[in-house]
Amino acid sequence: xxxxxxxxTLGDLVMPNRIVMAPMTRSRAxxxxxxTDLMAEYYAQRAGAGLIISEGVHPTQVxxxxxxxxxxxxxxxxxxxRSVTDAVHRAGGRIVVQLMxxxxxxxxxxxxxxxxxxxxxxxxxxxxxxxxxxxQPYEIPVALDAVGVERVVDGFVSASVLAIEAGFDGVExxxxxxxxxHQFLAANTNLRDDAYGGDPxxxxxLPVAVMAAVADAIGPxxxxxxxxxxxxxxxxxxxxxxxxxRPLLMQLPPIAFLHVLEAVAPAxxxxxxxxxxxxxxxxxxxxxxxxxWDPQAASIVDGDRVRAVVVGAAFLANPDLLERIRAGGxxxxxxxxxxxxxxxxxxxxxxxxxxxx
Ligand SMILES: Cc1cc2nc3c(=O)[nH]c(=O)nc-3n(C[C@H](O)[C@H](O)[C@H](O)COP(=O)(O)O)c2cc1C
Numbered sequence: 001x002x003x004x005x006x007x008x009t010l011g012d013l014v015m016p017n018r019i020v021m022a023p024m025t026r027s028r029a030x031x032x033x034x035x036t037d038l039m040a041e042y043y044a045q046r047a048g049a050g051l052i053i054s055e056g057v058h059p060t061q062v063x064x065x066x067x068x069x070x071x072x073x074x075x076x077x078x079x080x081x082r083s084v085t086d087a088v089h090r091a092g093g094r095i096v097v098q099l100m101x102x103x104x105x106x107x108x109x110x111x112x113x114x115x116x117x118x119x120x121x122x123x124x125x126x127x128x129x130x131x132x133x134x135x136q137p138y139e140i141p142v143a144l145d146a147v148g149v150e151r152v153v154d155g156f157v158s159a160s161v162l163a164i165e166a167g168f169d170g171v172e173x174x175x176x177x178x179x180x181x182h183q184f185l186a187a188n189t190n191l192r193d194d195a196y197g198g199d200p201x202x203x204x205x206l207p208v209a210v211m212a213a214v215a216d217a218i219g220p221x222x223x224x225x226x227x228x229x230x231x232x233x234x235x236x237x238x239x240x241x242x243x244x245x246r247p248l249l250m251q252l253p254p255i256a257f258l259h260v261l262e263a264v265a266p267a268x269x270x271x272x273x274x275x276x277x278x279x280x281x282x283x284x285x286x287x288x289x290x291x292x293w294d295p296q297a298a299s300i301v302d303g304d305r306v307r308a309v310v311v312g313a314a315f316l317a318n319p320d321l322l323e324r325i326r327a328g329g330x331x332x333x334x335x336x337x338x339x340x341x342x343x344x345x346x347x348x349x350x351x352x353x354x355x356x357x
Contacts, residue, residue: 004298004325008050008307010279011221011256013094013169015050015308018301019322020281022312023053023098023172023226025069027340028347032112033064033071035080040087041348045319047093050308053172053224053259054084056100056179059159060151062118064110065102065179067130068342072097072159078166085167096170096224097163099156103180104141104189105234107131117141118148119183120190120197120206125235130340149196149206152180153213160214160223170222173210175248176261178234181207182227185244188237204247215253224257224281229272231263241268242275249275257281259310273305283310291317291334293325320352327353 004018028039043052058064058071071077081097088095104119107129119141128135144152160171175181183189184206190197196205207225215223227248229241238244249272252258258276260269261283269282288294290313297309315321317334324331338346 004301004309005322010051010224010281010307011170012219013051013096013222013256015094017050017322018308019050019325020308020310021046021049021052021315022283022310023055023100023174024312024316025055025066025340026347027066027068027342029068029070031068033058033061033069034077035070035084037083038344038348039070040084043084043095044087044091044093045348046315046321047088047091048320048322049093049315051169052088052093052095053310054095054097054168056098056102056174057159059099059101060155061111061113062106062115063101063103063155063180065100065106065129066340067110067132072099072162072166073155075162078162081163081166081168089167094169096172096222097166097168098172098174098226099159099163100174101152101155101180103183104138105129105179107136107139109133109136118144119180120144120192123189123191125178127235143192146194152206153209156210157213157217160218164218164222170224170256171214171218172224172226172259173207173214174226175207176226176228176263177231178236181210182234182236185248186236186238187244189235200243201247203244204251207248208251211255212253215255220253220255223253223255224259225252225255226259226261228261228263229268231261233263241271245272246275252276252278254278257307259283261310269300269306277305280306281308281310282306283312288314289333290336292331293318293321293329317350319350320354323353
């Protein structure tokens with residue numbers, strides 16, 4: 001185990017410590033996907049992280065999956081993001097944007113044009129979506145045609161270019177948690193029989209194309225990929241991890257980092273290490289109460305391969321998490337009722353240690 005407070009690098013990113021803030025949707029953007037001043041304050045409060053990964057941000061309008069989540073597909077949004085990245089940098093931090101195309105996880109009432117969500121195949125997800133009119137069942141998405149698939153790649157590229165213009169230190173492409181790229185990877189959501197479906201190699205073709213195109217556009221040293229093998233979230237079924245992930249991992253460009261979310265037990269991190277030897281960061285399964293740091297989580301960092309540990313709820317509830325880890329606690333408990341509630345409460349008002357003592 002290495003020292004969490006030791007410097008490390010992920011591609012072009014230099015991090016003063018090995019604790020990464022996990023991407024967390026907080027639904028504090030405006031209804032039309034504009035970042036707000038409150039968001040700048042929230043992220044700047046957490047600038048002590050070695051790296052902040054932003055909440056999921058839709059790269060195109062049809063990629064939006066939740067209410068009041070921010071986008072990065074217009075110049076205006078990029079300008080607003082500039083206030084967030086400037087605030088983080090002024091506070092001494094680093095931030096990459098998580099580009100998340102939600103695919104079939106969405107609802108037509110989320111979009112002004114009321115269009116339907118898109119996916120590899122026309123299969124509705126089990127479950128319900130939080131919409132302006134309350135909880136609604138997921139709808140049958142439109143299966144992307146060949147032009148639609150190209151548009152997905154273009155959308156990720158344009159958003160990545162805008163991200164760099166907006167001052168982000170890089171981008172993380174979301175390939176997990178049952179969103180669009182995961183829907184292509186998983187056999188139960190991808191019933192295509194073209195170049196983007198049919199066998200594991202072809203199911204990986206779109207995620208591979210996105211990674212190659214984004215790496216080409218902004219440089220591989222500023223690009224990461226998040227995966228969550230076997231995560232059943234959003235109605236995903238993945239049985240053979242090796243078959244599914246081998247083609248993806250073997251064809252990745254030399255990106256800055258692979259981000260593994262250990263969603264299930266036993267954790268697949270060791271097996272993934274056999275297929276990808278580049279820099280890796282891991283969001284481990286934890287046993288600590290929500291909001292508390294789990295000292296066991298540090299043991300995932302092994303020096304050169306697993307370079308940092310990714311922390312979600314504990315960072316949400318403890319803006320000064322690093323000082324608290326150094327001090328051995330105490331920790332604020334996370335208030336789940338304010339995760340997506342909008343407003344300042346449960347967002348920028350978690351007390352720091354200084355305020356507690
Ligand atoms: C409020 C909340 C929002 C989340 N939103 C996202 C998201 O936008 N993108 C993503 O990849 N994961 C998201 N996650 C999952 C976290 O990144 C992380 O994997 C999860 O919280 C487990 O880590 P932890 O035990 O340290 O909290 C979210 C989690 C929480 C608690």
